[in-house]
Amino acid sequence: MRITSIETIRVAEFANLVWVRLTTDEGLTGIGETYFGPDATEAHIHGVVAPYLLGKDPRDINTHTDYMLGYLGRTGSSAEQRGRSATDIALWDLLGKSLGVPLYQLFGGKVRDRLPIYNTCANMNYNTKPAASHSTFDYGTGQGPARFDDTDAFLKRPVELAGSLLDMGITGMKIWPFDFLGSDVVDGNISTAGLRKGVAAFREIRKAYGDKIDLMCEMHAFWNLPSARRIIEALAEFEPSWVEDPVPLDQMSSLAALQASTPVLIGTGETLGGIGAYKSLIDAKGCGLVIYDVSWSGGIGNARKVAAMAEAAHLPVAFHDCTGPVVLAASTHLALATRNCFTQEIARAYYFTWYRDLVTDLPPVENGTITVSGKPGLGLELSPDLFKREDVKVKCSILE
Structure with missing residues (x-):
C-alpha cells in the first residue's frame, strides 16, 4: 500500500479549519484535521510533509511521525506541529480502515x-x-x-x-x-x-x-x-x-x-x-x-x-x-x-x-x-456535499 495523493481542504465559512485527506493506491482514504494559522499549515503539509510521505506505506506511522518532527525537532503548537498533527490523525484513520477496525x-x-x-x-x-x-x-x-x-x-x-x-x-x-x-x-x-x-x-x-x-x-x-x-x-x-x-x-x-x-x-x-x-x-x-x-x-x-x-x-x-x-x-x-x-x-x-x-x-x-460507532478508523468521512460548496478550496499533491 502506498500513499498516492495528499489533499488539503478548506472552506471559507470555517476559515480556521484545514482538513488533510490521504489517498492510497488501494483506494483507501484517511482524514485528518487541524485549526488556526491555516495558510502556514497548508504550506507546510504540501511543502514538507507531502514530498516525504508520497509513495510511502501509510501504516508505518512511527517512522513517519519521527520524520515529520523535522530538523532540530520543531515543537510548540506551530504551523509545523499542526500540519504534523493533522497528518498523523489521517494516518491512524487509514490504519484502522486498512484493518477494518475502529480506532479504539x-x-x-x-x-x-x-x-x-x-x-x-x-x-x-x-x-x-x-x-x-x-x-x-x-x-x-x-x-x-x-x-x-x-x-x-x-x-x-x-x-x-x-x-x-x-x-x-x-x-x-x-x-x-x-x-x-x-x-x-x-x-x-x-x-x-x-x-x-x-x-x-x-x-x-x-x-x-x-x-x-x-x-x-x-x-x-x-x-x-x-x-x-x-x-x-x-x-x-x-x-x-x-x-x-x-x-x-x-x-x-x-x-x-x-x-x-x-x-x-x-x-x-x-x-x-x-x-x-x-x-x-x-x-x-x-x-x-x-x-x-x-x-x-x-x-x-x-x-x-x-x-x-x-x-x-x-x-x-x-x-x-x-x-x-x-x-x-x-x-x-x-x-x-x-x-x-x-x-x-x-x-x-x-x-x-x-x-x-x-x-x-x-x-x-x-x-x-x-460514544463511537463500530465503523473502521475514525468512523466518518468528509461529506460529499462539502465539495459542492462554492467556498471550498482543495489543494492536492500527487505521486508522480
Missing part, C-alpha cells in the same frame, strides 16, 4: 462504552473566523440559533443555560465570564469590581441548581499570577471541577506555584506541542488535569504517550474539542480507550449545527454521554 481497537480496546460529556459554552461562530489576534471580545455573541448561543447565555442568562443543559442530560458546563470584563482588566490585573462580576454567574447557577451540574472556568491565560490566584480563590466556594489555563504556559514555575497554593484543580496543556513540554508540565506539578489537543500537540500517537505520562503521575487527562468534527471523533476514540480520562468536551453549538454539515457521521451523543 488499535489502542487495545475501550475501557468504557460511553463517557460523560461537558459543554463548552461557545456560540456557533466561536473559533471559526481568522484574526490577527484572537480575542474573546469579538466572537459574535448574539448570532446564530438562539437555542445554542451559549456564550450570550452564560453572560446574560446563566441559570437558564444551566437548565437547558440539564434538560439534555449534560451535567457539566465550562464558561469564561472573566474574559468579558473590559475596563475592569488592565494588563492581566483584575479589579475587585471585575472579580465580583466574574463570579456572579457561578453564584447564580449554584444557587439555582446546587451540585446537580459541574462547573468549569476557562481563563484563556489572560492573567498574571496574583490575579489568577485571586480569581481561583474567589471561585473556590463554588467548587469548580477545574479552572483552565489561568496563566500563560510559558512559565511552568508559575503554574506550579498556583497549583500548590489551591486545592482547586488547574487544567492546562492544550496549546503545548510535543511530549517534552508535557513532561515538563507534569514534572513541575503545574496542574491537576492534563488537557491535550489532538490537532495541535502532535496527533494521536503523542496523545497516547501524554496520557500514559499523566497516568504514571496519577493525573487525569482530557481531550480538547472546540475545533472540528474530525478532532472530536479522534478525541472520543482516545477518551474511551484511556483509563485516566473521565470526561469528553463538546461544544453543542457546533455539534448540533455545522459539524453535521461537514462530515458523514459524528460520535453519537445521548443523555449527556458520548
Whole structure:
C-alpha cells in the first residue's frame, strides 16, 4: 500500500479549519484535521510533509511521525506541529480502515462504552473566523440559533443555560465570564469590581441548581499570577471541577506555584506541542488535569504517550474539542480507550449545527454521554456535499 495523493481542504465559512485527506493506491482514504494559522499549515503539509510521505506505506506511522518532527525537532503548537498533527490523525484513520477496525481497537480496546460529556459554552461562530489576534471580545455573541448561543447565555442568562443543559442530560458546563470584563482588566490585573462580576454567574447557577451540574472556568491565560490566584480563590466556594489555563504556559514555575497554593484543580496543556513540554508540565506539578489537543500537540500517537505520562503521575487527562468534527471523533476514540480520562468536551453549538454539515457521521451523543460507532478508523468521512460548496478550496499533491 502506498500513499498516492495528499489533499488539503478548506472552506471559507470555517476559515480556521484545514482538513488533510490521504489517498492510497488501494483506494483507501484517511482524514485528518487541524485549526488556526491555516495558510502556514497548508504550506507546510504540501511543502514538507507531502514530498516525504508520497509513495510511502501509510501504516508505518512511527517512522513517519519521527520524520515529520523535522530538523532540530520543531515543537510548540506551530504551523509545523499542526500540519504534523493533522497528518498523523489521517494516518491512524487509514490504519484502522486498512484493518477494518475502529480506532479504539488499535489502542487495545475501550475501557468504557460511553463517557460523560461537558459543554463548552461557545456560540456557533466561536473559533471559526481568522484574526490577527484572537480575542474573546469579538466572537459574535448574539448570532446564530438562539437555542445554542451559549456564550450570550452564560453572560446574560446563566441559570437558564444551566437548565437547558440539564434538560439534555449534560451535567457539566465550562464558561469564561472573566474574559468579558473590559475596563475592569488592565494588563492581566483584575479589579475587585471585575472579580465580583466574574463570579456572579457561578453564584447564580449554584444557587439555582446546587451540585446537580459541574462547573468549569476557562481563563484563556489572560492573567498574571496574583490575579489568577485571586480569581481561583474567589471561585473556590463554588467548587469548580477545574479552572483552565489561568496563566500563560510559558512559565511552568508559575503554574506550579498556583497549583500548590489551591486545592482547586488547574487544567492546562492544550496549546503545548510535543511530549517534552508535557513532561515538563507534569514534572513541575503545574496542574491537576492534563488537557491535550489532538490537532495541535502532535496527533494521536503523542496523545497516547501524554496520557500514559499523566497516568504514571496519577493525573487525569482530557481531550480538547472546540475545533472540528474530525478532532472530536479522534478525541472520543482516545477518551474511551484511556483509563485516566473521565470526561469528553463538546461544544453543542457546533455539534448540533455545522459539524453535521461537514462530515458523514459524528460520535453519537445521548443523555449527556458520548460514544463511537463500530465503523473502521475514525468512523466518518468528509461529506460529499462539502465539495459542492462554492467556498471550498482543495489543494492536492500527487505521486508522480
